[in-house]
Amino acid sequence: MKESRFNTEGVRWLGAIISAGVVLLLQLHLEAAHRVEATPPPPLRSVESVAQAAVIPAPEPVADPGESLAELLVESIIMIESGGDPAVVGRHGERGLMQIKSDTWREVTTSLYGRSLSFSRAFDPDINRRVGKAYLSKLHTFLVDHRGDWNADERSLLLACYNAGPGRVIQSGFALDTLPASTRDYIARVSAIHDDLIAERQSGQPSWIELSAASAIHRDT
Numbered sequence: 001m002k003e004s005r006f007n008t009e010g011v012r013w014l015g016a017i018i019s020a021g022v023v024l025l026l027q028l029h030l031e032a033a034h035r036v037e038a039t040p041p042p043p044l045r046s047v048e049s050v051a052q053a054a055v056i057p058a059p060e061p062v063a064d065p066g067e068s069l070a071e072l073l074v075e076s077i078i079m080i081e082s083g084g085d086p087a088v089v090g091r092h093g094e095r096g097l098m099q100i101k102s103d104t105w106r107e108v109t110t111s112l113y114g115r116s117l118s119f120s121r122a123f124d125p126d127i128n129r130r131v132g133k134a135y136l137s138k139l140h141t142f143l144v145d146h147r148g149d150w151n152a153d154e155r156s157l158l159l160a161c162y163n164a165g166p167g168r169v170i171q172s173g174f175a176l177d178t179l180p181a182s183t184r185d186y187i188a189r190v191s192a193i194h195d196d197l198i199a200e201r202q203s204g205q206p207s208w209i210e211l212s213a214a215s216a217i218h219r220d221t
Helices: 002-038 047-054 065-081 102-113 119-123 125-145 154-164 166-171 181-203 208-220
Strands: none
Touching: 065 125, 065 154, 065 181, 102 119, 102 125, 119 125, 125 154, 154 166, 154 181
C-alpha cells in the first residue's frame, strides 16, 4: 500500500511539474508575440521613392568638339556676312544674319520644312541661322564627295563654296589661287575670326560673342 501511494503521489507531482512547464512556455510565447505586435513595422516606401532609389543618374553628356567648332564657324560667318544684324539686306538681295539668297532659301527651306517658307522669314534670326547651317551642311557633303579633287584645306573650300558657290569652286579646280580676290579675302577674314574664337574657347575665356549675348540679356532685363 505504501508503494502504491508513493507511485500515485509521484505521478501527481510529475503531472503538476509538466503542467507548470507548459503554462510557463505558453506565457513566454504570448509575451514574445505581444512584443512583436507592439513593435511598429518599418514605414512603407512609396513607389516613387523606390523608383528614384533604383534609378542611377545618367552622366552629363560630353560636348562634341567638332560640333562646337562648327558652331564657332557659323558665328564667324555671321560676323562677316551681317555683323550680327538680322535685318541686313545685301547688294544681291541676300537677307538676314547669314545673308542667304532667295534661290538658296527656297531650296533649303523646302528640304527642311517640306515646303518653301516665305523669304520674309529670312529676317527671323533663328530660322535664318538654321537655314544657313543646313546650307553649310549641304556644301560640306558636296566637298566630301569631291575629296580627291581638293587642292586646299577643308575650311577654306567650305567658305569658298559659301561665298562664291560650289560651281565656281569646281571651276577653280578646288584651289584657292584661281578664285576671285574678293572670295580669297572673304576666306581670310572669316578664318581669322574663327581662329580667334577657337583660341578663346580653348583658353576658357568668354568669347566676344558670349559677352555680347550676356550684355544683350542684361539690357533686356
